Amino acid sequence: MLRIGIDTGGTFTDVVALDEDTxxxxxxxxxxxxxxxxxxxxxxxxxxxALAGAAREAVSAVAHGTTVATNQLLEDRLDDLGFITTEGFEFVLEIARQSVPDGYGNSYFWVKPPRIVPVQRVRTVGGRLDHLGNELRPFDEDSAVAAARWFRAQGIKAIGVCFLHSYAEPAHELAMREVLRREHPEAVVSLSCEVLREYREYERSVTTLVDAAVKPAMTRYIRRIAERLPSRLHVMKSNGGVLSAEEVVHQPITTVLSGPAAGALGAAFVTRASGQGSVITLDGGGTSTDVAVVLDGEPTLTTEGSIGRHPVKIPMIDIVTVGAGGGSVAWLSPEGTMKVGPRSAGADPGPLCYGRGGTEVTVTDAHAALGRIPPHLLGGEIPLNVAAAREGLAALAAELGLTPERTATGILEISAWNQANAIRQITVKRGLDVRDYPLVAFGGSGPLLACRLLDVLGLPSAVIPENPGNLSAFGLLTVDVKNDYVRTRVARDAELDLAALDETYAGLEAQAAAALDREGFPAERHTYVRSADLRYYGQAFEVRVAAPAGPLDETFQKTVVAAFHDAHEALYGYCYRDDPDRHPVEWVNARVSGIGPITSPELRERAPVPGQAKPSGTRRVFYDDWSDVPVFQRADLHVGQTIAGPAVIEEFGSTLPLHPGFHALVDPHGNLVVTR
Structure with a gap:
């Protein structure tokens, strides 16, 4: 029986099949x-x-990472979207947050972007709850019916519903859904109490609307691919888990970073096996590069993410994306300086060297013209027109007054610094010293600039896994089913009602248990992971920390608060552990993740093979100058062998240009470990 992982990227679709028996x-x-x-x-x-020599009936399960929801948000394809909220709060999206990019000093000419739903498509309904969920005014069914009929008359079929304080009591939102089912049965509806049961009205409203916006397209896509499979389909979620196709269509927003999340998890899985618990991951594709941090074997999570201009407050692996992929276009600014990305030539027409009608020089063209990648991709399946790349570079070089080689190396240098800045954003801005962490470079273009990144950032080493171009697809086979649940309960630590908090956690675990039951996991295989969001009283944002299992007693409370002080000090350099009277701790959100474990592949160690690595040939490559350098095939390398640069190491889905002064060692798991 085969399990298959498929990651759909902007340029290539990667696929891995695992034989569960062998x-x-x-x-x-x-x-x-x-x-x-x-x-x-x-x-x-x-x-x-076909490569595995198997029929479709041999497939036991498929895990899929998709960009359907992400691309729809990035391209702002959010037409026919409506919003229903509490009477008097119709301008919650217009008011938004008092935040301006880069600060007011640098944003004199900043114009607020269009709202996700224009105000003329917002309808309000009477009724009011307080922050504890107590009803102040009853749900007004007449205004609810009027709103539903207005959307039906306008032909608006995707609707988000977010009532004030529905995180505390969902009754009014559930009543609104019943009205919509009766009056506008064609509508696709998302309720904030089901999407994000957490306070902060603006973020909760936008997150709910994003869910409603992507639900129709995501539902159609999942149904189309599920119809072609005889086996069960799971879809990767942004939180580092997977979910069945039947469930994910009800919460499509959870898939917005599914491809990059799979890559970070695959990198974490590979490096855990080789004894490296904390690393930086760099997933280089054709369109973009995704960067994340793995601490103690687990990718870091956040709920403060965004996709394009839309804040999405769901649990997701903390990923920074930069438009610095193989297809990123080199272009001249009005001032005459060269820039690279974020615009990409994509898969069609692609770089000049693809020979599919591309007209602009890309990062891939620079690598091809310098000889740092072979004159073909995918083991010869995609031949490259290196001459076309060099002609394009010569024309660009003439505009800049530089040599073609200097222009090409300049393109790669700009791309490397774009990637380095993304790495700094995910590390230095979060209080981490980038020099403490090895780099795991994967994806089709991930290893291409690994040596330069070691120089720019002072990283100790770079790890290139086996089949790096397919690591995201492999990562899909390593992750468990996972659902996250949250409930806001604000209380100062000195006044915390442990019995009420225990009831909240029990309710969240019951929700998680019901979801795992639907996924087919018996109760004895359920795992529940608690966490909590805390802050100092008066702060605007929280810090999430782990909360232990077991009874909620004084020990539980002290353990969580101590973890909060530690985390706050690590993030911001200070804490108020010894001053609880002036700076009391406040509990904000309770969280539970329900996990259903899936059998992961095994990465076995291999014995070293004596002898030196032998090149398959030589090629003229430009590093500091043109020279004939040895070319090695990754499949011919064995554990314990070391290659000294300058050299090029090629394989089916990726290439490692090994610069002068660098070495690559094959470790016991087949990874290439690159050091200065």
């Missing part, structure tokens, strides 16, 4: 089909099954 792994890639991602998905399944 542990054998088959990997491959196919070009993505942006116009219809389901076509690329089906092609990837067919290709990997």
């Amino acid at each position: 542990g054998a792994v088959v990997t491959t890639k196919t070009p993505s089909t942006p116009a219809d991602p389901a076509e690329g998905f089906a092609a990837a399944v067919d290709k990997v099954l």
Whole structure:
């Protein structure tokens, strides 16, 4: 029986098949089909099954990382979206937050972007709850009916509902859904009490509306690909878990970072096996590069993320994305300086060297012109027109008054610094010293600039896993089913009602248990992980810390508060552990993650093989100057062998240009460990 992982990227669709009996792994890639991602998905399944010599009936399960929801948000394709909120709060989206990019001093000409729903598409309903969920005014069914009929008359079929304080009591939102079912049965409805049961009205409203916006397209896509599979389909979520297709269509917002999340988890899985618990991950694709941090074997999580201009307050792996992929375009600014990205040539037409009608020089063209990648991709499946890349570079170099080699290395230098700045954003801005962490570089373009990043950032080493171009797809086979639940309960620590908090956690665990039951996990395999959001009284934002299992007693309370002080000091450099009277701790949110474990692949150690690595040939490559450098095939390398730069190490889905002064060692798990 085979388990398959499929990650759909902007340029390529990566696929991995795992034989559950033997542990054998088959990997491959196919070009993505942006116009219809389901076509690329089906092609990837067919290709990997052919390579494995298996029929579709041999597939036991498929895990999928998708960009459907992400791309819809990034491209702002959010038409026909309506919003229903509490009477008197119709301008909650217009008011938003008092935040301006880069601060007021640098934003004199900043214009507030359009709201996710224009004010003319907002309707209000009477009724009011207080922050504890007590009803102050009853739900007004007449105004609810009027709102539902107005949306039906306008042909608006995607609707988000967010009533004031519905995180404390969902009754009014549930009543609104019943009215919509009766009066506007074609509507696709998202309720904030089901999407994000957490306070802060603006973020909760936008998150609910994003869920409603992507639900129709995501539902159609999931149904299309599920129809082509005889096996169960799971979809990767932003929180580092997977969920069945039947469940994920009810919460599509949870998939907004599903592809990058799979890559971070795959990198964490590989480095845990080799004894490296904390690393920086860099997933380089054709369109963008995604960067994350793994601490003690687990990727860091956040609820303060955003997709494009939309704040999305759901649990997600903390990822920074920069437009610095292989297809990133080099262009001249009005001032005459060269810039790289964020615009990408994508998969179609692609870089100049693809020969598909591309007209602009890209990062891939620079690598090809300098000889740092082979004159083909995917083991020869995609031949590259290196001459076209060099012609394009010569024309760009003439505009800049530089040599083609200087222009190409300049493109790569700018791209490397773009990636380095993303790494600094995920580390230095979060209180981490970037020099303490090895870099795990993967994705088709991830290893290409690894040596330069070690220089720029002072990193100790770079780890290039086996089949780095398919690590995100492999990561999909390593993750468990996971659902997150949250409930706001604000209380100062000195006044905390442990019995009420115990009741809240029990309710969240009951929700998690019901979801895992639907996924087919018996009760004895359920795992519940608690956490809590705390802050000092008067602060605007919280810090999340782990909360232990077991009874909620004084020991539980002291353990969580101590963890909060420690986390606050690590993040901000100070805490008020010894001054509880002037700076009391406040509990804000209780959280529970329900986890259903899935059997992961095993990464076995291999014995070293004596002898030196032998190159398969040589190629003229430009590092500091043109020279003939040895070219090695990754498949021919064995544990314990070391390669000294300058060299090039090639494999099916990626290439490692090993600069002068660097070494690459094959470790016991087959990873390449690059050091200065």
